[in-house]
Amino acid sequence: MAEMVKLFVNGQEVEVESGKNLIDAFEVIGIEIPHFCYHPALGSDGNCRMCLVGIEDGRPPLVPACKTPVSEGLKVQLDTEKIKKIQHDVMELELINHPIDCPVCDQAGECKLQDYYMSYDHQASRMRVPQVVKEKKMDLGCGVIHDQERCVLCARCVRFTRLITKTGELGIINRSDDARVALFPGRSLDNRYALNIVDLCPVGAMTSKDFRFKQRAWFLKRDKGICHGCSMGCNIFIDHNREKYKDDLIYRFRPRLNPEVNGYFICDEGRLGYHRENEGRLISARIGTEESSADQALQTARRRMEGADKLLILLSPNCSLEQMLAIQALAATTGATVSGFSDGSIKNGDADGYLIQDDKSANRAGLALLGVNTSPEFFESALQRTDTLVSFNNDLFITGPNQAWAKKLGEIQIIAISTHDTLFSRQAGIAIPTASYTEYAGSVINKDGILQTFGQAVCKNSAPLDMIRIAGLLGGTLTDPEALMQAMKRKIPAFAAIETDQIPEKGLKLSHNEAAHVTA
Amino acid sequence: MSAKVKIIERKGVSYNEKLFLVEVFKGMRVTLGHFMRNFLDNSKLYVRHYPEVQPEISPRWRGRHRLTTHEDGTVKCVACFMCATNCPSHCIMIEAGERLDGKSEKMPIRFDIDLLECIYCGYCVEACPMDAIRMDTGIYSSTSSDRQSMLKGIDELLTTPGAFTEEDYKKGGV
Numbered sequence: 001m002a003e004m005v006k007l008f009v010n011g012q013e014v015e016v017e018s019g020k021n022l023i024d025a026f027e028v029i030g031i032e033i034p035h036f037c038y039h040p041a042l043g044s045d046g047n048c049r050m051c052l053v054g055i056e057d058g059r060p061p062l063v064p065a066c067k068t069p070v071s072e073g074l075k076v077q078l079d080t081e082k083i084k085k086i087q088h089d090v091m092e093l094e095l096i097n098h099p100i101d102c103p104v105c106d107q108a109g110e111c112k113l114q115d116y117y118m119s120y121d122h123q124a125s126r127m128r129v130p131q132v133v134k135e136k137k138m139d140l141g142c143g144v145i146h147d148q149e150r151c152v153l154c155a156r157c158v159r160f161t162r163l164i165t166k167t168g169e170l171g172i173i174n175r176s177d178d179a180r181v182a183l184f185p186g187r188s189l190d191n192r193y194a195l196n197i198v199d200l201c202p203v204g205a206m207t208s209k210d211f212r213f214k215q216r217a218w219f220l221k222r223d224k225g226i227c228h229g230c231s232m233g234c235n236i237f238i239d240h241n242r243e244k245y246k247d248d249l250i251y252r253f254r255p256r257l258n259p260e261v262n263g264y265f266i267c268d269e270g271r272l273g274y275h276r277e278n279e280g281r282l283i284s285a286r287i288g289t290e291e292s293s294a295d296q297a298l299q300t301a302r303r304r305m306e307g308a309d310k311l312l313i314l315l316s317p318n319c320s321l322e323q324m325l326a327i328q329a330l331a332a333t334t335g336a337t338v339s340g341f342s343d344g345s346i347k348n349g350d351a352d353g354y355l356i357q358d359d360k361s362a363n364r365a366g367l368a369l370l371g372v373n374t375s376p377e378f379f380e381s382a383l384q385r386t387d388t389l390v391s392f393n394n395d396l397f398i399t400g401p402n403q404a405w406a407k408k409l410g411e412i413q414i415i416a417i418s419t420h421d422t423l424f425s426r427q428a429g430i431a432i433p434t435a436s437y438t439e440y441a442g443s444v445i446n447k448d449g450i451l452q453t454f455g456q457a458v459c460k461n462s463a464p465l466d467m468i469r470i471a472g473l474l475g476g477t478l479t480d481p482e483a484l485m486q487a488m489k490r491k492i493p494a495f496a497a498i499e500t501d502q503i504p505e506k507g508l509k510l511s512h513n514e515a516a517h518v519t520a
Numbered sequence: 521m522s523a524k525v526k527i528i529e530r531k532g533v534s535y536n537e538k539l540f541l542v543e544v545f546k547g548m549r550v551t552l553g554h555f556m557r558n559f560l561d562n563s564k565l566y567v568r569h570y571p572e573v574q575p576e577i578s579p580r581w582r583g584r585h586r587l588t589t590h591e592d593g594t595v596k597c598v599a600c601f602m603c604a605t606n607c608p609s610h611c612i613m614i615e616a617g618e619r620l621d622g623k624s625e626k627m628p629i630r631f632d633i634d635l636l637e638c639i640y641c642g643y644c645v646e647a648c649p650m651d652a653i654r655m656d657t658g659i660y661s662s663t664s665s666d667r668q669s670m671l672k673g674i675d676e677l678l679t680t681p682g683a684f685t686e687e688d689y690k691k692g693g694v
Contacts (some may be wrong), residue, residue: 103600103649104626137625213616213626216601244613 007074022065037154038066041264091121107204109217141188143209151205165191223457228362229270233446234262238457250274282433308388311336316393317361320442326468330476340372341379344398363444388413433464452507584659586680596652599628603644611637631674658683
């Protein structure tokens with residue numbers, strides 16, 4: 001627990017955490033200080049002057065809140081006439097050359113200029129001369145669209161490319177009303193985190209080409225989720241909407257703050273990973289090449305599993321811990337061998353030491369924790385013995401059809417429970433659609449051994465069955481949420497001590513002992 | 521402070537009125553009088569000869585919608601979704617796309633109004649920042665025998681003309 005200091009805001013005594021600046025410290029206790037340029041991840045720049053606050057008996061009497069650390073007995077003034085005038089003047093300055101094209105701006109609804117205008121300005125424009133014309137709809141690369149006229153020159157984007165990605169593609173050129181953000185000559189945005197600029201931009205100057213004109217911000221429902229794009233387990237917001245007569249679709253992923261995992265950002269690949277949740281899904285169950293109902297496919301699958309010799313169940317490293325436990329219980333009742341072989345989802349050399357990891361699956365640590373063998377040797381020997389393979393969303397052909405097993409896979413029965421219509425699910429004798437990670441609740445363990453839980457975000461019109469339910473319908477005994485929770489508590493001692501609803505937002509760091517299993 | 525009380529004499533208590541029959545014939549006489557007058561000269565009818573004679577519509581009347589255009593014929597709508605956001609019956613369905621005529625950056629690719637769901641409240645017209653949607657076509661009767669034709673697409677909304685001059689519309693029928 002950080003040390004607390006007492007200070008005064010508008011004459012009222014408050015207690016805040018020490019070591020922070022005024023903006024961050026006051027935000028915790030619900031007092032907003034308007035600001036454009038300051039961002040906790042990028043530090044204080046002090047260029048926008050929007051956060052100027054008064055200090056009673058202070059020298060100087062006016063300070064930028066982003067550059068002022070909290071200190072004992074400080075008398076901060078936020079509501080004096082002088083401060084209000086400063087805020088009004090800064091807003092007027094920012095809006096002098098602003099095109100006010102909110103109707104066509106994707107930022108409308110989550111724009112700081114709009115919010116602050118309503119809270120701190122509320123004045124008509126006094127501008128009587130033509131506005132400065134700058135360039136609009138510039139394609140900066142990496143799917144970032146820049147509108148120079150909307151820019152408030154807070155330099156968050158410039159600082160992001162310098163401090164975070166260290167690529168430095170952007171700079172501010174020219175001076176006064178002609179100043180603008182521009183690319184250095186001959187360069188374009190070229191890094192794997194570029195779309196974070198869109199989130200960082202407090203106004204609509206940086207927008208995403210991918211999201212451009214797709215939805216208005218206020219239509220979107222924002223649910224919390226965990227990105228399943230790699231083993232980092234970045235925290236995200238899943239922004240989705242069900243338009244009239246249409247299905248519940250995801251329109252974007254946005255990063256969600258978790259200092260223990262991803263901080264303020266996510267990679268572009270993960271951000272655009274939502275496309276895979278909307279497209280290419282396995283819609284209806286198949287028996288052979290014939291479409292069938294999920295019920296019928298499940299019954300057929302169950303009969304085939306009962307008649308199978310040395311049944312092999314293949315788990316996906318993307319399954320949640322709950323699903324893994326339910327499937328393990330299914331394996332126990334059917335006497336099946338369980339393998340978690342999924343070397344295809346590891347892309348060696350792709351990691352960059354920041355957020356992107358080699359392992360493109362979300363819960364490989366969970367497989368290790370539950371003692372599922374993931375070695376290729378184990379899988380191959382089990383494959384050679386079996387005559388029926390049940391894959392729970394494990395795509396063996398993720399890197400293309402495997403020649404080595406082609407003959408064997410052609411001989412055996414394959415039952416693919418799959419989220420997506422893939423080459424592998426098309427080869428399967430029975431294919432059953434299942435819910436993907438935005439459509440169920442569960443928990444995953446990331447590469448650092450941090451257990452994170454997530455809830456269901458999307459609810460499809462014809463929602464495919466969750467893998468836990470499928471495991472139950474195939475003969476598994478562990479499907480009740482309460483029983484699964486008890487099973488999880490038995491497996492994970494760190495989990496046993498706390499109540500389910502007390503799992504911290506930041507995730508639960510598993511003890512060294514448990515994390516020792518984590519090898520991937 | 522007490523309310524002012526006015527006592528009204530109850531009618532229908534005389535002997536003739538209690539008999540009813542006399543009153544019935546009195547009423548019939550009025551009906552017969554109207555019948556004879558209309559029968560001899562129907563230009564004196566108290567009702568409108570609808571549909572031969574159409575009613576006069578004020579520019580303030582909220583009729584069927586249309587989308588307005590700039591003078592060069594390009595659509596004024598910039599697909600800001602204000603009308604769809606404000607619509608209480610969710611009958612406006614818009615799909616936005618890139619605009620290439622230089623007027624703005626955004627325009628509607630699809631703009632459907634489901635007249636079966638519309639309650640003609642006029643909130644879409646009030647919300648529009650571009651004066652792109654109006655309900656001044658003067659069309660007060662939308663009928664059809666199938667649902668699909670009641671869904672008006674962008675082409676029909678753009679080609680339906682307004683029924684009033686710009687001046688009259690701006691004055692609002694005063």
